[in-house]
Amino acid sequence: xxxxxxxxxxxxxxxxxxxxxxxxxxxxxxxxxxxxxxxxxxxxxxxxxxxxxxxxxxxxxxxxxxxxxxxxxxxxxxxxxxxxxxxxxxxxxxxxxxxxxxxxxxxxxxxxxxxxxxxxxxxxxxxxxxxxxxxxxxxxxxxxxxxxxxxxxxxxxxxxxxxxxxxxxxxxxxxxxxxxxxxxxxxxxxxxxxxxxxxxxxxxxxxxxxxxxxxxxxxxxxxxxxxxxxxxxxxxxxxxxxxxxxxxxxxxxxxxxxxxxxxxxxxxxxxxxxxxxxxxxxxxxxxxxxxxxxxxxxxxxxxxxxxxxxxxxxxxxxxxxxxxxxxxxxxxxxxxxxxxxxxxxxxxxxxxxxxxxxxxxxxxxxxxxxxxxxxxxxxxxx
Amino acid sequence: xxxxxxxxxxxxxxxxxxxxxxxxxxxxxxxxxxxxxxxxxxxxxxxxxxxxxxxxxxxxxxxxxxxxxxxxxxxxxxxxxxxxxxxxxxxxxxxxxxxxxxxxxxxxxxxxxxxxxxxxxxxxxxxxxxxxxxxxxxxxxxxxxxxxxxxxxxxxxxxxxxxxxxxxxxxxxxxxxxxxxxxxxxxxxxxxxxxxxxxxxxxxxxxxxxxxxxxxxxxxxxxxxxxxxxxxxxxxxxxxxxxxxxxxxxxxxxxxxxxxxxxxxxxxxxxxxxxxxxxxxxxxxxxxxxxxxxxxxxxxxxxxxxxxxxxxxxxxxxxxxxxxxxxxxxxxxxxxxxxxxxxxxxxxxxxxxxxxxxxxxxxxxxxxxxxxxxxxxxxxxx
Numbered sequence: 001x002x003x004x005x006x007x008x009x010x011x012x013x014x015x016x017x018x019x020x021x022x023x024x025x026x027x028x029x030x031x032x033x034x035x036x037x038x039x040x041x042x043x044x045x046x047x048x049x050x051x052x053x054x055x056x057x058x059x060x061x062x063x064x065x066x067x068x069x070x071x072x073x074x075x076x077x078x079x080x081x082x083x084x085x086x087x088x089x090x091x092x093x094x095x096x097x098x099x100x101x102x103x104x105x106x107x108x109x110x111x112x113x114x115x116x117x118x119x120x121x122x123x124x125x126x127x128x129x130x131x132x133x134x135x136x137x138x139x140x141x142x143x144x145x146x147x148x149x150x151x152x153x154x155x156x157x158x159x160x161x162x163x164x165x166x167x168x169x170x171x172x173x174x175x176x177x178x179x180x181x182x183x184x185x186x187x188x189x190x191x192x193x194x195x196x197x198x199x200x201x202x203x204x205x206x207x208x209x210x211x212x213x214x215x216x217x218x219x220x221x222x223x224x225x226x227x228x229x230x231x232x233x234x235x236x237x238x239x240x241x242x243x244x245x246x247x248x249x250x251x252x253x254x255x256x257x258x259x260x261x262x263x264x265x266x267x268x269x270x271x272x273x274x275x276x277x278x279x280x281x282x283x284x285x286x287x288x289x290x291x292x293x294x295x296x297x298x299x300x301x302x303x304x305x306x307x308x309x310x311x312x313x314x315x316x317x318x319x320x321x322x323x324x325x326x327x328x329x330x331x332x333x334x335x336x337x338x339x340x341x342x343x344x345x346x347x348x349x350x351x352x353x354x355x356x357x358x359x360x361x362x363x364x365x366x367x368x369x370x371x372x373x374x375x376x377x378x379x380x381x382x
Numbered sequence: 383x384x385x386x387x388x389x390x391x392x393x394x395x396x397x398x399x400x401x402x403x404x405x406x407x408x409x410x411x412x413x414x415x416x417x418x419x420x421x422x423x424x425x426x427x428x429x430x431x432x433x434x435x436x437x438x439x440x441x442x443x444x445x446x447x448x449x450x451x452x453x454x455x456x457x458x459x460x461x462x463x464x465x466x467x468x469x470x471x472x473x474x475x476x477x478x479x480x481x482x483x484x485x486x487x488x489x490x491x492x493x494x495x496x497x498x499x500x501x502x503x504x505x506x507x508x509x510x511x512x513x514x515x516x517x518x519x520x521x522x523x524x525x526x527x528x529x530x531x532x533x534x535x536x537x538x539x540x541x542x543x544x545x546x547x548x549x550x551x552x553x554x555x556x557x558x559x560x561x562x563x564x565x566x567x568x569x570x571x572x573x574x575x576x577x578x579x580x581x582x583x584x585x586x587x588x589x590x591x592x593x594x595x596x597x598x599x600x601x602x603x604x605x606x607x608x609x610x611x612x613x614x615x616x617x618x619x620x621x622x623x624x625x626x627x628x629x630x631x632x633x634x635x636x637x638x639x640x641x642x643x644x645x646x647x648x649x650x651x652x653x654x655x656x657x658x659x660x661x662x663x664x665x666x667x668x669x670x671x672x673x674x675x676x677x678x679x680x681x682x683x684x685x686x687x688x689x690x691x692x693x694x695x696x697x698x699x700x701x702x703x704x705x706x707x708x709x710x711x712x713x714x715x716x717x718x719x720x721x722x723x724x725x726x727x728x729x730x731x732x733x734x735x736x737x738x739x740x741x742x743x744x745x746x747x748x749x750x751x752x753x754x755x756x757x758x759x760x761x762x763x764x
Binding site: 284 | 491625667671679682692712755757760
């Protein structure tokens with residue numbers, strides 16, 4: 001709980017059933033740092049928030065069930081109407097209200113339903129309703145995602161992060177909605193670079209299905225007043241930890257996922273080579289189905305690595321799965337397949353590809369590809 | 383049937399059961415044009431054939447069940463031993479024998495089993511045993527893939543193409559083994575460029591799972607003697623048709639596929655833009671699961687297009703599915719969802735993305751992503 005920052009959630013009827021509208025309201029003006037999707041098709045809330053150029057945020061309204069993407073000018077006007085209603089109900093400036101959306105692309109928001117739900121939504125505002133808010137922004141997520149970090153400077157500070165996944169999760173840039181709140185007085189200008197680094201080191205290190213969403217949003221809200229130079233190091237550590245925790249929750253809750261696979265490519269001549277090989281394996285359906293089937297089919301990892309579009313000398317490559325060497329210098333090392341299958345039947349899998357070609361490395365988290373991913377996505381709208 | 387070109391197939395024990403070894407033997411020397419995988423990890427047969435630099439081919443031995451990839455120098459030596467045995471049995475030069483393999487990566491060929499099977503394999507050699515050969519090279523394919531084209535020049539000529547799929551099928555370059563035989567006297571030097579164009583227009587226009595194999599091989603074998611300048615146009619037409627036919631069989635038999643989706647991106651400023659958008663949609667798991675579920679979820683196609691890494695103005699884009707306009711100028715056009723679901727429940731689907739930004743276009747064939755793809759690939763080796 002952060003003093004003066006209140007959360008709420010409600011079922012407004014955007015979805016056929018369940019919570020679908022959340023809000024966060026602050027007693028004081030907040031700074032906001034945001035990173036949005038790199039997809040050329042951007043959702044209405046991204047275009048709206050960017051145009052607003054607001055310096056003082058008092059509220060963010062988030063809905064699930066409708067992405068408000070590919071809705072054009074009308075989709076942006078819809079947000080203006082909703083902002084007007086929230087502004088009146090809370091008696092705050094219209095331009096202090098931001099938005100985020102997630103759900104089906106191409107459909108307009110049911111503006112009237114949302115506006116009618118605002119009184120009920122505001123009634124439940126409470127500093128302790130973080131879980132309610134986290135649930136209201138879920139789509140195919142199976143659990144709410146909240147991460148916390150406390151640290152001491154001149155006083156005790158708090159960081160609270162809330163995220164939703166769990167499909168269209170792609171590393172460049174990671175797909176989801178993430179909201180982080182802190183009562184630490186963040187020097188926004190100075191911190192902008194660290195913020196991007198933290199995003200790169202967390203949300204850009206996960207992938208579920210290689211799909212880059214139209215709605216990706218990471219926002220950090222912080223108090224405007226005060227200053228605590230000495231605690232900045234701790235704050236940066238905290239932000240990195242909260243983002244890493246949330247990103248691991250996202251990948252763990254990836255659509256249909258039964259395992260999280262941590263892929264490390266090391267011994268690369270350049271970091272870019274390591275990154276492209278790691279990302280290529282992380283989105284390879286044949287590698288991901290092998291993980292689902294507990295099949296130590298290392299040739300699939302090798303084939304994916306060879307298809308990464310960077311130089312690769314297969315005769316130098318070692319492949320290590322759960323600490324067991326499957327291939328050395330590009331050739332199979334005899335291993336007990338039944339035992340391997342057994343140690344692959346875990347929730348967390350470590351795969352290391354050693355290129356023996358330099359000193360650079362890169363790591364990324366991904367999921368297996370399962371029947372349930374197909375089930376969820378072949379019937380998401382119905 | 384082509385006079386003097388004989389086919390055979392046998393179960394040699396590479397697989398636990400079924401046909402797994404095929405051979406084609408020619409009475410006369412043949413020219414061979416070949417294109418191999420772009421994957422940095424290349425199978426043993428590719429390294430072996432390339433090093434051979436043979437000008438006169440008499441036989442090609444093809445096995446399924448073992449890719450002979452990631453097997454290093456030993457894997458190449460294995461082929462030398464097998465070539466020695468085939469050479470002795472057929473009384474032809476060792477260097478006139480080529481190889482191709484498909485199957486699990488990282489395992490050595492069972493050289494002794496293969497050598498012991500050669501007498502039985504040669505016993506069934508027959509100009510009419512094309513189907514037997516086509517079956518011997520299958521892995522997860524559900525039907526043998528043979529395409530034919532006859533045309534007249536100075537005499538009647540024939541083209542016979544044989545292919546196998548059906549996973550690790552990726553557009554750059556298309557993954558599979560393809561063998562095409564003709565009695566037309568191909569002027570190899572002059573035809574090399576047309577050959578590559580034909581490959582680009584067929585096998586590089588399909589994808590099943592975006593996975594580039596270590597073993598991709600397309601080979602064209604033709605008679606060395608004779609000349610028929612005037613029929614070259616017809617021959618090129620025939621090669622293009624045979625390759626297109628085979629590539630459509632490959633995608634139709636894609637692992638677990640229930641539909642073939644033909645994606646056309648038009649109105650692009652550059653052909654490269656159209657190609658990258660078409661390829662991005664073709665490998666998008668969310669688009670592919672939508673096709674499986676008969677879900678006219680056009681936002682997923684739009685999101686994939688926006689993630690293609692090329693300029694895109696969503697406000698100009700039309701999306702047309704089975705002739706029905708789902709989105710115009712980036713916005714949804716009201717459509718009857720139940721009727722759309724019905725017309726999506728077909729074996730063949732046409733998706734057109736019109737960018738309204740220029741005159742270039744590109745088209746590609748892909749499959750849906752289904753439970754059976756997961757089933758096949760989570761248990762391929764067991």
